[in-house]
Amino acid sequence: MGRREDLLDQVTDHVFEHGLIGLTLRPVAAAIGTSDRMLIYHFNSRDELVAAVVTRAEDRAIAAVDALPGTDGVRQGVNALWAALQTDPLHRATDIYVQAAATGLIGQERFAAIVCEANDRWVRALEDYLVRCGAPPERVARVVRLVDSSLYGFHLDLSTDRPDELAMGVDDLAAAAQAIAAGWDPAALGRPEAPTSVS
Structure with a gap:
């Protein structure tokens, strides 16, 4: 391992422990x-170091998802993924991604390509995991779009909501993911009509 990679791992370990927001080079x-x-x-620069840390955190998260065993169905798989997201390294890696988004780093054009590439690898890891859990390959991308964004929202709610209440919400999400994997199309429900004015 080169000196840069060794430093990056050390800084990432530090950020996992202390957070990303307010990170400055000297401390x-x-x-x-x-x-x-x-x-x-x-x-x-500090910003390029932060971008590298976000990518390294994503590397660790992807390795953790790659190590998850398949489950007996998508619903069980989503619930198992949620349980894994509450333990390290997935919990802290998710925190780092959220903090990077909060600081505006992810939207900066200089780093957009780096973060987009890391996100693409993350999505592929989730797709592979859910296929291991029984999702058909032709439907798994749609399942991942629902599950990935939703679990980020549940993760944010960990700071304010009771874990048992969140677990019920995650299981509802998991049931919807299972239904989509089985061929249910939410668009079949139709869209609500626009309200009509009452004169």
């Missing part, structure tokens, strides 16, 4: 036993 360098000049040498 993080001191915390991992190096200098801010060494971080600048390897990463050019």
